[in-house]
Amino acid sequence: MGAPYVSVAELAERIQDGSLIALPPDYSLVAMAAVRALVRKGVRNLHVLGVPVAGFPADVLIGAGSVAAIETSAVSLGEAGFAPAFTRAATAGTVRVIDATCPAIHTALQAAEKGVPFLPLRGLLGSDVLRHRDDWRVIGNPFAANDPIVLIPAIRPDVALFHARFGDREGNVWVGRRRELATIAHAAHTALVTVEEVRGESLIEDETLAPGTISSVYVGALAHAPRGAWPLGLLDLYPPDEAHLAEYARMARTAEGFASYLARHVLGEPVPA
């Protein structure tokens, strides 16, 4: 028995206010259609985890007032520049920013993936990233003398939200080489996944596709969302819509411009059936 298919709006309904939600980076597979549905349903107080960095979806959620806190190694729109809503909220203090470094996010998720309370990570010592993390610990490496090392506690997100190239009838999803999505699916209590295309044949029984497949054991529900990553890209299927992202970066520089963007591209979007 696999995971059920629901509408994108119903998928968004499964994400509660206050949830810790893990999002992939913009160059991975982002469930933008579901993020827009989240904004439309007026979700509040999300804790966003950028794995390992955050981008366009986080910025839209922050601008929409849906985010209480964000833990990430960076928030950026890549070539389109700084993330304007994040930058505004961070300097206004309206969003709590928990600064990390990329491998610390991976490490925290891998700890949850393995069911251990922490994993160690090299580096970090002497940085202000570490100095401001009361939840991280420095211990002496028990296998060597005088060798301090940082321990990162596990992060178990409530929800991993991402897009997949294919979903099959049992709820297995194919994400190809974007294996950070497997990590967040494993670490999270549940994965909610939009899929570009529904396939009839089992992804997991196919030796060619299985290696890029995340088992339905991790998936709570799916929604069919063609072009569901737009304006971000999907592997080799479609590229990011650079013009749209540049327009967003320009409009979102002011709160008013952000509101116009939202009205035009998010709130007005019809809910997919």
Add this chain to the structure above:
Amino acid sequence: MGAPYVSVAELAERIQDGSLIALPPDYSLVAMAAVRALVRKGVRNLHVLGVPVAGFPADVLIGAGSVAAIETSAVSLGEAGFAPAFTRAATAGTVRVIDATCPAIHTALQAAEKGVPFLPLRGLLGSDVLRHRDDWRVIGNPFAANDPIVLIPAIRPDVALFHARFGDREGNVWVGRRRELATIAHAAHTALVTVEEVRGESLIEDETLAPGTISSVYVGALAHAPRGAWPLGLLDLYPPDEAHLAEYARMARTAEGFASYLARHVLGEPVPA
């Protein structure tokens, strides 16, 4: 610049006496042609790591006198029964057996994969597996009170030796869903890989095949070895040769029978070009 293709014999020549060599389980992709070449070249004092269990190749190497020590969670021929050469050597004390448990082997390799000196693992407390491991440590979980947890030190094999379904011209190899091979390739100093088939097109540039591909960055050398996993199986391409394995299990019950097996199926095998 990728990794070079050499003959199976030359691949075996790259494995020195005394090496720590990581081998996949029999149900994964085992480089049996290369293991036979190792026996023919008379390799000695290998330290074998079974990831996470050992089977047919380890038993052949032990029977041939090539193994000084084996660290593994088990040695077994699966449906063909106990591993006869291992059983004989373990009770005679001619091979040092370092008993582990499956996830401890994965954990030790993932520590090496991540470049950290150790990773924690739940379980194990109160077992004789732990009691006999002077190289493992128990600490108090620094994130909780009165919560003992085991730390497993990293294992960095000298060589990861396995078979792959495809190799491309750059030395990338496709192993499909057998991702334990990626872990041992990452953890080891170098991976030596036999490939069932050489493909002209890049495996890593192909979005469908990339997820099951291990990058040539980890690969030291490759050899083209059609039916290189035989008598073990290769994904859905060919099944294990159960009759041959049963014959091995029967013959290897005595040292004399093992010697006959070796003479017939290993030493007599012509070296592939």
Add this chain to the structure above:
Amino acid sequence: MELAPPEVQIAAIARLIAGAGHVAVGAASPIPAAAALLERVRSGGRTRVSILHRRRGNPFTEGSRELFDLAGQGRIDVFFLGGAQIDGEANINLVGIGGYPVPKVRFPGSFGSAFMYFSVPRVILYREEHSTRVLVERVDFVSAPGVSAENVHRPGGPVALVTGRCVFVFERVRRRFRLASLHPGHTVDEVIANTGFAFDRPERVPETETLSGEALDLLRGPVAAELAETYPEFARRAFGAGVG
């Protein structure tokens, strides 16, 4: 209809896993695998079954560590372990008899037991051979302990032991087995005589419920066929010509 001994054991195990969300089957466990596959069919697919060594269409895509990671995440409800020796406190020995590291008799090794026994809420011990050689007072080597100190993180542990003669349930608080049912044709006296450890028992021990009608047809038909993919040798022996 008379059931063969393996079918009785399969029936007993299937009953113990009823209602489980996710049953995982490790190395060389055809009888537990058969029970799990039967329960999947009977549950209409609500029980998920993952067989580690299934060669085609293996359910894992993260390599052989995924089973253990799943257990660490709390996503496996039922797992099976055996034992060359099993003692009255549910300690299991998969390593050897008579000395360590060079034992008189050597078994394959502990596999994942030293982790899975701690992680999976319902671990079912299965060993067909029920003799004082296997069911001992105290194991020679503890591959995985049956019970742990209170401060040990242990969401999992043993719930039952199924043998060729009977079903024991394990009571963690009392650290003892209790005889729960006898397979058809077996007696309490026989179980006592063939068990090396002391155990509790009710005044009247019921007979192990077996399979009949539709359930048995399922076992001998589609379940046997699916089993043969992973355990061809066992399926031939246990179900013979029924397996195409």
Add this chain to the structure above:
Amino acid sequence: MELAPPEVQIAAIARLIAGAGHVAVGAASPIPAAAALLERVRSGGRTRVSILHRRRGNPFTEGSRELFDLAGQGRIDVFFLGGAQIDGEANINLVGIGGYPVPKVRFPGSFGSAFMYFSVPRVILYREEHSTRVLVERVDFVSAPGVSAENVHRPGGPVALVTGRCVFVFERVRRRFRLASLHPGHTVDEVIANTGFAFDRPERVPETETLSGEALDLLRGPVAAELAETYPEFARRAFGAGVG
């Protein structure tokens, strides 16, 4: 032939990575990426280049953590970092200016710097803007420190800083930068005036060696074209019509 400023910087970086086995390029680094791709071509492919954000044919198959795992394994020889602020001890700040956690000016964040700066033997700092705003006495926030105490496991660290005006090399023992070369048209006095930290310099500072002939053709031809796959906007700006 006159080189545009980005081409001079690419030339300077390419020289610093000559002979490296494996160069990795992280987020938003088109100029270091161009230098790495140029070096790959010039080395006849002996220098491997991995660009994290390359969308098609991304070299990583283990997800976005593979870059960091590779660095932890010691398999990356060269990596690039920038800094909203960089100080005289090679500390870098990618987080913010004026207060934390609520700064006056906020930058994207530390990315992988707090790990990669420790792990990769040759980290090259690159920042086009060379001003007292960027090159400061002391950073407001240490995303990653330039030097560490002796007992800190640190196989990696900074080797050089390339700006729009010059190349500094970093001397770990002295914990100071030394001016190594000036880009064509720039002067020592100008560098002193625009640098917020003290640095060492030889009596005569050489000019940064640039590219000519075949190397320049390679840069403007195949390297620019490959760069455009990942950094289309930059490639249009820097190499214009040359990019098909």
